Amino acid sequence: MMHSKSIGLLLRIMVAIVVTACNNDIFVDYVPGDDVYIELDGDGGEETIAFSRKDLKGFGPYDLLTSKNVTCYDKSGNVIAGDSPVSQIARINVTSASSMLDVFVGNDKLTFKSTEHSSPHGLEWHFNFELDYGYAFENVFVTVLPGRSMELKSVDYDFPIEVDKNFLVRTTTYHIDNRGQSSYRMEISPYLNKPAYRRVRTRDAWADGLTVKMQVPQCVDGQWGMSDPLQINIDETSYYPRPDSDSRVQVDVPADSKVDVNVSVYYVTAEISGDMTFVMPVSGRENVTRFSCSVSEPVNYKITVSDGK
Numbered sequence: 001m002m003h004s005k006s007i008g009l010l011l012r013i014m015v016a017i018v019v020t021a022c023n024n025d026i027f028v029d030y031v032p033g034d035d036v037y038i039e040l041d042g043d044g045g046e047e048t049i050a051f052s053r054k055d056l057k058g059f060g061p062y063d064l065l066t067s068k069n070v071t072c073y074d075k076s077g078n079v080i081a082g083d084s085p086v087s088q089i090a091r092i093n094v095t096s097a098s099s100m101l102d103v104f105v106g107n108d109k110l111t112f113k114s115t116e117h118s119s120p121h122g123l124e125w126h127f128n129f130e131l132d133y134g135y136a137f138e139n140v141f142v143t144v145l146p147g148r149s150m151e152l153k154s155v156d157y158d159f160p161i162e163v164d165k166n167f168l169v170r171t172t173t174y175h176i177d178n179r180g181q182s183s184y185r186m187e188i189s190p191y192l193n194k195p196a197y198r199r200v201r202t203r204d205a206w207a208d209g210l211t212v213k214m215q216v217p218q219c220v221d222g223q224w225g226m227s228d229p230l231q232i233n234i235d236e237t238s239y240y241p242r243p244d245s246d247s248r249v250q251v252d253v254p255a256d257s258k259v260d261v262n263v264s265v266y267y268v269t270a271e272i273s274g275d276m277t278f279v280m281p282v283s284g285r286e287n288v289t290r291f292s293c294s295v296s297e298p299v300n301y302k303i304t305v306s307d308g309k
Contacts, residue, residue: 033138035138035139035140035141036049036138036139036140036141037140037141037143038112038140038141038142038143039142039143039144039145040101040112040113040114040142040143040144040145041114041145041147042099042114042116042117042118042119042125042144042145042146042147042148043114043115043116043117043147043148043281043282044113044114044115044147044282045113045114045144045145046111046112046113046114047111047112048109048110048111048112049109049110049112049140050108050109050110051108051109051110051131051138052108053086053087053107053108055133055134055135056086056131056132056133057086057132057133057134058083058086058132059086059089059129059130059131059132060072060082060092060129060130061092061094061103061127061128061129061130061142062128062130069094069095069096070082070092070093070094071092071093071095072084072089072091072092072093073089073090073091073092073093074088074089074090075088075090077091089105090104090105091103091104091105092105094127096206097204097206097287098117098118098119098150098206098280098287099114099116099117099118099125099144100114100115100116100117100280100283100285101113101114101115101117101144102115103129110129110140112129112140112142114144114147115282115283116147116148116280116281116282116283117144117145117146117147118146118147118148118149118150118280118281119146119149120149120208120209120210120211121209122146123146124143124144124145124146125143125144125146126141126142126143126144127142128140128141128142129141129142147281147282148281148282149210149281150210150278150279150280150281150287151278151279151281152210152212152213152214152276152277152278153277153278153279153286154276154277155212155214155215155274155275155276155277155291156274156275156276156277157215157226157272157273157274158272158273158274159272161217161224161225161226161270161271161272162270162271162272163224163268163269163270164268164269164270164271167266167267167268168266168267168268168269168296169264169265169266169267170194170264170265170267170298171262171263171264171265172193172194172262172263172265173260173261173262173263174188174260174261174263175258175260175308176253176258176259176260176261176308177258177308178253178254178255178256178257178258178259179256180255180256181255181256182255183252183253183254183255184252184253185250185251185252185253186250186251186253186261187248187249187250187251188248188249188250188251188261188263188303189245189246189247189248190247190249190263190265190301190303191241191242191244191245191247191265191298191301192245194245194265194298195239195240195241195242195245195298196239196240196241196242196295196296196297196298197237197238197239197240197295197296198216198217198232198237198238198240198293198294198295198296199235199236199237199238199293199294200212200214200216200232200234200235200291200292200293201234201235201291201292201293201294202234202235202276202289202290202291203289203290203291204287204289206287206289207234207235207276207278207287207289207291208234208235209233209234209235209236210233210234210278211231211232211233211234212231212232212234212276213229213230213231213232214229214230214232214276215227215228215229215230216230216232216272216293216295217270217271217272217293217295218295218297219268219270219295219297219299222299224270234291242297242298249303251303251305253305257307257308258307258308258309259305259306259307259308260305260306260307260308260309261303261304261305262303262304262305262306263301263302263303264301264302264303264304265298265300265301266298266299266300266301266302267296267297267298267299268296268297268299269294269295269296270294270295270296270297271292271293271294271295272292272293273290273291273292273293274290274291275288275289275290275291276288276289276290276291
């Protein structure tokens, strides 16, 4: 694709030469202008630009046309094919789970209006709206700024909680060399650096990074249940200590000995799945996604002492 600025300059020069050389009626193609850059607020931003219908073969957000989220409408509001004649297209709508934008087509004006753009990471949305004149292109580069994030409306759990009966064992070994003539007693914190961890994943990438408040599985006195509502960042592993993570036990090390003190911590993993419903703060549209929540907690430990090397 040739750059529209280069083509426009070349055609202007050619037109100027022809006008200078001849006084007869001259009919020339419309010469596209320079590329246009517009920026829209994510929630309600609007911008209008001028364009020419002369020689226009087609237009649209061509880098998005392979998406099922682009819909064209005629002047009566009826859905029409994306490759319909330019004269029939009155509105182009781009809708995804996190964004909604319309391009309204007038006789000589294009109005870009963003209804909403939700981005949990504060990312802008960029796309190119292209006008095809057959011999040249005019580009409208659109930047949509992030608006308000979608909000969690409800969480529906598929009970019961599924508990994996197989333990995950994490072992730490302390190599002790006691060269003294008497034994000594050492203290060990079995759960030191052995935190519990949880992660909530969703089926749809648009939910990644959203912060929600929800209940998750937890183990209390060997029994699994649901926690109080917690703040969860979707698709992010969260680590947290056991309530007794600073507890200590004593181990005797014999005199004049080398020993290995092995501390094995046993983890149990529980999972629950279900549906999350999010609502867009501007349009009120609802998006539903499947989720799964996995929680692994240290539930027990075992300490053994063996001859060291």
